[in-house]
Amino acid sequence: MSGDDGVFIRPPTDIRNKVSVGGPGSVDQAALARAEKVILDMAGSFVDMVHEDVANLHKELEALKSNGGDAATLDNIYRMTHDIKGQGGSFKYDLITTISRQLCNFIEELKGNVKPADIEVIALHVDALQVVIAQDLKGDGGDVGSNLLSGLEKVIAKRSSGQD
Amino acid sequence: MDADPKKSYNLERINFLIVDDNKHMRALVKTILHALGSKSVHEAADGAEAFKELRHFPADIIICDWNMQPLDGLDFVKLVRTGSDSPNPYVPIIMLTGHTEMTKVMEARDSGVHEFLAKPISAKSLYSRIRSIIERPREFVRTKTYFGPDRRRQQIDYRGPERRKNAQKKVVDAAEAEPSEGGEGGELSQAEVEALMNG
Numbered sequence: 001m002s003g004d005d006g007v008f009i010r011p012p013t014d015i016r017n018k019v020s021v022g023g024p025g026s027v028d029q030a031a032l033a034r035a036e037k038v039i040l041d042m043a044g045s046f047v048d049m050v051h052e053d054v055a056n057l058h059k060e061l062e063a064l065k066s067n068g069g070d071a072a073t074l075d076n077i078y079r080m081t082h083d084i085k086g087q088g089g090s091f092k093y094d095l096i097t098t099i100s101r102q103l104c105n106f107i108e109e110l111k112g113n114v115k116p117a118d119i120e121v122i123a124l125h126v127d128a129l130q131v132v133i134a135q136d137l138k139g140d141g142g143d144v145g146s147n148l149l150s151g152l153e154k155v156i157a158k159r160s161s162g163q164d
Numbered sequence: 165m166d167a168d169p170k171k172s173y174n175l176e177r178i179n180f181l182i183v184d185d186n187k188h189m190r191a192l193v194k195t196i197l198h199a200l201g202s203k204s205v206h207e208a209a210d211g212a213e214a215f216k217e218l219r220h221f222p223a224d225i226i227i228c229d230w231n232m233q234p235l236d237g238l239d240f241v242k243l244v245r246t247g248s249d250s251p252n253p254y255v256p257i258i259m260l261t262g263h264t265e266m267t268k269v270m271e272a273r274d275s276g277v278h279e280f281l282a283k284p285i286s287a288k289s290l291y292s293r294i295r296s297i298i299e300r301p302r303e304f305v306r307t308k309t310y311f312g313p314d315r316r317r318q319q320i321d322y323r324g325p326e327r328r329k330n331a332q333k334k335v336v337d338a339a340e341a342e343p344s345e346g347g348e349g350g351e352l353s354q355a356e357v358e359a360l361m362n363g
Contacts, residue, residue: 083231
């Protein structure tokens with residue numbers, strides 16, 4: 001247990017001395033609602049922002065195809081996808097997060113052992129992300145989103161069962 | 165124990181430092197903080213830049229992403245906590261990450277973060293972590309292998325009378341605390357940061 005044998009130290013500053021409670025400017029429910037609205041406003045330009053990230057992801061995918069599954073390239077793809085995953089839901093593009101999470105999980109399961117069929121699975125996920133951006137599919141993407149996810153899940157299930 | 169939902173704090177005087185190599189996420193966090201009334205929000209694109217920023221910016225709360233290159237969030241936290249030239253070893257840190265596995269959370273906790281915020285983030289979730297830091301100030305602990313906020317999350321009251329019941333527990337002010345001897349706590353100097361950056 002931390003501290004059982006250690007020294008306990010009072011930090012030199014107390015943040016409570018810098019905050020007041022209530023009154024004008026305090027963070028009440030209305031302020032939180034306004035902040036969420038600001039996020040929604042920002043989400044309007046998210047597709048433009050993430051477009052470059054997905055384009056870079058596509059470049060890494062092309063490199064992976066060329067080098068036959070290099071570990072460093074795969075690691076780059078994982079890191080970039082993980083980054084996109086975190087952004088999607090934050091900007092209210094949940095489908096981007098769902099697809100990215102699925103791709104991250106798939107890459108984790110590979111444990112560095114990449115076969116050509118695996119690269120195809122990765123490519124299909126990157127393509128799906130590009131579809132979401134091209135069609136500006138917000139939230140869960142509705143029927144188009146469901147179809148995309150369903151297709152990707154089938155591809156992964158097929159690959160997991162050993163069928164190419 | 166949840167933070168008191170009735171408390172609405174004015175964050176105007178709190179200095180925030182956002183550390184994230186993703187400019188979109190930096191912009192999002194900054195926008196949320198401004199919308200919540202914060203006036204003083206600085207940004208850094210990686211751990212090394214943030215460490216430099218801390219030398220002249222007295223951050224009250226750091227919001228730090230985990231996945232960054234070349235110096236990642238955990239390395240940055242360790243540097244802030246135990247670096248021999250750290251400007252502010254006691255600053256509260258919120259770790260922002262897409263990793264939500266328990267092992268990852270434990271890893272973040274053991275590096276010395278105060279709060280863990282999983283992506284996707286929202287104004288509500290970010291404010292909730294800020295509120296926790298305000299409402300639950302924590303003592304720091306220095307052992308042979310750890311320096312950081314007390315991981316037991318015990319609430320303390322700096323401003324009240326000393327209320328320790330455990331006579332065995334020694335609590336000192338930061339100015340009295342001996343500096344880390346280094347080594348076991350993962351102490352990193354600026355030179356070591358540069359070495360990490362350069363691979």
